[in-house]
Amino acid sequence: MKTSAPRLPLIDAMKGLACCLIVWHHLAFYGPMSEVARPLAPWLMDSLAEYARMAVQLFLVVGGFLNARSLAPRGASRIDAPLARIGRRYLRLAMPYLVALGTGLVAAMLTRPWLPGPLVPAAPHESQLLAHGLFLQDLVGEEALSAGVWYVAIDFQLFAATVLTFFVAQRWTSRPALAAFCLVSGAAAVSLVVFNRHPELDPTALYFFGAYGLGILACWGAHSHRPWHWMAGIAVLGGVALAVDFRARIAIALVAALVLLWAQARHGDGWMPPGPMRHLGGVGRISYSVFLIHFPLLLCVGALVHHRWPNLPWANAAGMLAVFLLSLLAGALLHRFVETRAAGPGRLLLAMASVLALGAVLH
Structure with missing residues (x-):
């Protein structure tokens, strides 16, 4: 939904980088195009499949x-x-998500006879679709x-947890900013040191x-007088978490947070x-929609390339780029x-019903 808040160029650039890396991670991780194209650049394919997901x-x-x-x-x-x-957040996330999900159902139906292996999802059932919705x-x-x-x-869970945390700090404490800081930093510390170590x-x-x-x-640091x-403080928190158990993904998150704080403050x-x-x-700026829609396209292009040029590395590399x-x-x-x-509950219910109906037809 449109907002009057100004764009942040650094934020948009970071989202764009992460979006591109995630799409290329899926292109390298899911075959068969990447398997055929791998001899052209084995190190690149392996790196994208293994590390780009950390974006x-x-x-x-x-x-x-x-x-x-x-x-x-x-x-x-x-x-x-x-x-x-929380409801508005759900509406914002769900509408493009449901459209992309419906597109993915059609793409899976069309490509299921042509693509080998477990890449193509099985025909869905109603409870599966409802759980996704x-x-x-x-x-x-x-x-x-x-x-x-x-x-x-996960994004929806995190947003809901944040809203409820801020609401509790605002409603039931006399110093809401301090309470919010204690709750967020404490929860982040426990997550980094304990929960994030259990897959x-x-x-x-x-x-x-x-x-x-x-x-x-x-x-909060970027908006403070002492950034x-x-x-x-953030460096200490992240450093302790890495000292307890070094995880490259947490190191990336720590660097990203510090870069954001520094850039905004300076x-x-x-x-x-x-x-x-x-x-x-x-x-x-379009990263969420790109993130949602790329997998159906991977299925369709992958099926075409696998059917026409199953053993040509350059053709499969061109298919990945396409x-x-x-x-x-x-x-x-x-x-x-x-x-x-802008989407209201009525449009959302219509979209949900459409996806359920499509799933019933394709099952």
């Missing part, structure tokens, strides 16, 4: 930063109806219908709140990152015609 940490830190900036830029919030805010698929053990849909559910918790916000909380703290003290909202990063802002470029185009369209349009 999700940028989304987590940026998400925490932006939500703190919107809800409580200096720690104290003014949230009168927390459930209404409510962002509960991983919590209730349903198989994912598209790559990356887990993150949408079985990754369907929950508990696993990811550490990186998200670093983004919240970075926002360098905040940088030191240069303000309008700072444009140097070099190639400045060109990623446009991708960052998926990336088409994802940017389709993401821009989804962003313009769905993501930026």
